[in-house]
Amino acid sequence: MKALLHLLVIGLTASVACAQEADSSAMLFDDTVVHEFNIHFYTEHWQDSLLYYYNQDEEYIPARVEYHGMVFDSVGVRYKGNSSFVQSRSTPKKPFKLKFDEYRSKQSCFGITRLNFSNGVKDPSFMREKLAYDILRTILPSPRAAFATLSVDGALLGLYTQVEQVDKKFLSRHFEDNDFNLYKAADNGATLEYRGDGGEQYEREFELKTNESTNDWSRLVAMIDVVNHTAGAHFVERAGALLDLGNCIRMNAFNMAASHFDSYTGSGRNFYLYDDESTGRFVFIPWDANEAFGAYSNNWNVITQDILSIPSLEKRPAFARILENDSLRSEYLRYIRALAQGPLSLDSMTTRVLHWKTFLDPLVQADPHKLYSYQQFLDNIEKDVVVGINMTIPGLLRFAKLRSERVIAQADAYLAGGSGAVLPNNPILLFDVYPNPATDAGMLRFQLLYGGAVSLLAVDMAGRIVFDHALGWFTPGLHETAAPAATLPSGSFIWKLRVSGGGDASFFSSGTKVLKLR
8 A cells, every 4th residue: 555655646746747847848759768658557458448448439548657767647548540540450559548637637747648659550660650740840830759668567568659649738839829729630531621601510520629618610611711712813812811821831742742641632631720819820730640651642643643733632622722823832832842852852861761760670679569570660661561451651762762753853844834933023932940939049941042142030910020130141942040039039920031132122931920938
């Protein structure tokens, strides 16, 4: 009894200490270490219980969780996922979700209340989800990911990708206010086609994840109406006031360049929409990136699929309307090219992939329930691997080479041919500043069509330029440089780039909202 009491005290002390940290969550996603979780269930037949409650609307069961010497009592544990659960049904290594505050309202682990553990279905490389999120976070508000092991009473279940939950705590890290509506695409997908003016007409396609008791879908319906029905001449102004078009362009550009087709672009699944009322615009947040880099084909060719002639466009108005607009289409094509020349290029992917291969090698070998063999892990770094019933999973580096070459050629041809021709008054493509929220310093990526002297501007919410910093002279191409922010007060700003080519003319990029923290 004393030993049990001691463990409970440790768990309560640890959880309170974690909850009191301003934002210590980065420790939980430190990807230089392997995060180790050991679960003790209060029932001997825990697998039967988890399966039963998974089938009962995915309810949790209580357990004690140990994490690197800290003990958390009464943590909610359940199986998660849809296809990832079904395809691992015959193995103990199923996908899990932990909810630290399911039974104790103030319990958290380093400020995090929910954690997801992906088991790597359809990924013999064991690293697709981590690779995808690391790139996505440089261009979109996206979950953090690290690698972890799960054990039950000391018996290893295996190696997992540990993924941050998109919830109010996530929203507080990326937006000025986390109190607004968060929607998740349902398992059968969400198209953003207009169904009518009643919120109930969209409940089959979306799940409302916050403010459920209020259940007000009116702003989502209004946005969908405007996106679907605004005439082309007014689309940018009116739809852009309700939907973050730059965010939508970046998400779809990644999906197409990385052949992440189990997404809005392809299947219509695996994304969130946040109604950021502080800006008035909806923002896409990616989810379930475990089948990026061609692991889910959507019956398309993951190497050659054209970046404009997309079979799903008729039922993807948020993407189709962007491609109908010359300026937005041009930005999309240039972003595709920048991604393929930058983080999705063979050189960049080789660096990332070989780093994680070295890191994961002993963990894959030690995984007693891995869904794919150690040899398949080694092979899938470069070679295609066939799993299940004739499912071909592209080799990561082979995919990076072939897909980047293909989309660069397509983008160049479309731009040169006038389909989405580059507009002379918009020669700058500004990638998101990261990290965002920003502190004293960060980094920004941008692409120039012409060389020139580049300055970083911060515009406050009243439209005043409050920061004007010369970055120097840059040649045409893709660049990454420091984004100093130490002198900015806390608050929300729109950051822009200005480029001057030596004459009287100056050009400005589109704006990117940045939240500056003290």
